[in-house]
Amino acid sequence: MRNYWDYIKVEELLSLQGGFDNDESKLSNDEVVFIVVHQVYELWFKLILRELETARDLFRQNPVPDMKLANAATSLRRVVALFEQAVPHFRVMETLTTRDYLDFRDRLIPASGFQSAQMREIEILLGLDDNLRIPLGREGSYMAALRSSDGSASPALARVEHRRESGPSFKTVLYDWLSRTPIDGPATQESAERFARAFIAGHEKEIENRIRLAKQNALTPDDIARLEQRYRAEIKFAERFLQAEDEEGLDDEARAFRRRLRAAIVFLESYRELPRLAWPREVIDLVIAVEQQMIIWRQRHARMVERVIGRRTGTGGSAGVDYLDQTALRYRIFNDLWAVRTILLRKPSVPLLSHEDEYRFRVED
Numbered sequence: 001m002r003n004y005w006d007y008i009k010v011e012e013l014l015s016l017q018g019g020f021d022n023d024e025s026k027l028s029n030d031e032v033v034f035i036v037v038h039q040v041y042e043l044w045f046k047l048i049l050r051e052l053e054t055a056r057d058l059f060r061q062n063p064v065p066d067m068k069l070a071n072a073a074t075s076l077r078r079v080v081a082l083f084e085q086a087v088p089h090f091r092v093m094e095t096l097t098t099r100d101y102l103d104f105r106d107r108l109i110p111a112s113g114f115q116s117a118q119m120r121e122i123e124i125l126l127g128l129d130d131n132l133r134i135p136l137g138r139e140g141s142y143m144a145a146l147r148s149s150d151g152s153a154s155p156a157l158a159r160v161e162h163r164r165e166s167g168p169s170f171k172t173v174l175y176d177w178l179s180r181t182p183i184d185g186p187a188t189q190e191s192a193e194r195f196a197r198a199f200i201a202g203h204e205k206e207i208e209n210r211i212r213l214a215k216q217n218a219l220t221p222d223d224i225a226r227l228e229q230r231y232r233a234e235i236k237f238a239e240r241f242l243q244a245e246d247e248e249g250l251d252d253e254a255r256a257f258r259r260r261l262r263a264a265i266v267f268l269e270s271y272r273e274l275p276r277l278a279w280p281r282e283v284i285d286l287v288i289a290v291e292q293q294m295i296i297w298r299q300r301h302a303r304m305v306e307r308v309i310g311r312r313t314g315t316g317g318s319a320g321v322d323y324l325d326q327t328a329l330r331y332r333i334f335n336d337l338w339a340v341r342t343i344l345l346r347k348p349s350v351p352l353l354s355h356e357d358e359y360r361f362r363v364e365d
Ligand code: HEM
Pocket: 037, 038, 041, 042, 093, 096, 101, 111, 112, 113, 114, 115, 116, 119, 301, 305, 308, 309, 313, 314, 315, 316, 317, 318, 319, 320, 321, 323, 324, 327
């Protein structure tokens, strides 16, 4: 007969909180809290990975079926909800006082959350650039930290190695998809760059207007000079960003790709009321929401760590909170999506489209 305990595997699940010696009777409530909070996180990470993989596989198609964008949004919305649920969960860990935790902490050395394979898988699947990674301080790379203490392979290492080899990152396939956006006409380099030029002109006009208003309301001549300098820097940023002149070492093809990508993001954000652009824009907004939640997760973990162990060295050998604060600040994946929000224009200032009708609903025959 079908029953709850056989489906949820309750007995097996409740037998997994015994720590290194698999004997929960030897553990304090504090240590069982420590273990259970981690296990709950790993289950949230499991669900996040499933949804990110579904979204990645969807965008891996070329063309990406428009009818499937709603499914991608559903997966990404669930990832946001999972992180939003996981972040406050650190509150349970904060019921541990520093002294309570120190009662069993030394026995954990050198184990660390730095060895959470699924967190690494989430970073890899999203597309975190390895060049951004901050060394832990003990090993050459984050992959080395996944080896057993005698240097042998581990299930965690196998899991992460498999993820690294299991296809392109979500960022890669999403950016490829965006670079194929038909911008005010055909999906060509020329139409992308023509739109970018028109947008830059609109941006410059809007900023000039803001400088004029600032001059009318500024307090002192120094204020005017400072504000004008800032606004002119914004104009320069918009030009360099849309012409992809802000990145060193790009060859012509890579620079042309960056220009198509960035023009597409600006285009989707600027005309999102056009029906055929609505879902694509919803997707890129959800990608920002996912990355925002991941940054908040890192921050919330670091504040919990600071509350529980202060700024002492981590069991994994890192500088502890100082290391964690750096990763929260530096680990960014979707910089292009975030940067566009600096240059978007008010609706009256965006360029008029020549092929607006092509973005209205088409009656599929
Ligand atoms: C009392 C609770 C905790 C403390 C004191 C703590 C402390 C630390 C410290 C100091 C590090 C830096 C690496 C090291 O030197 O060990 C770290 C890394 C990490 N911890 Fe925790 N942690 C705690 C709970 C958790 C929980 C519940 C999770 C959930 C899975 C977690 C996940 C991670 C991850 C994924 C990293 C690697 C972060 C990165 O490299 O960006 N930690 N933790």
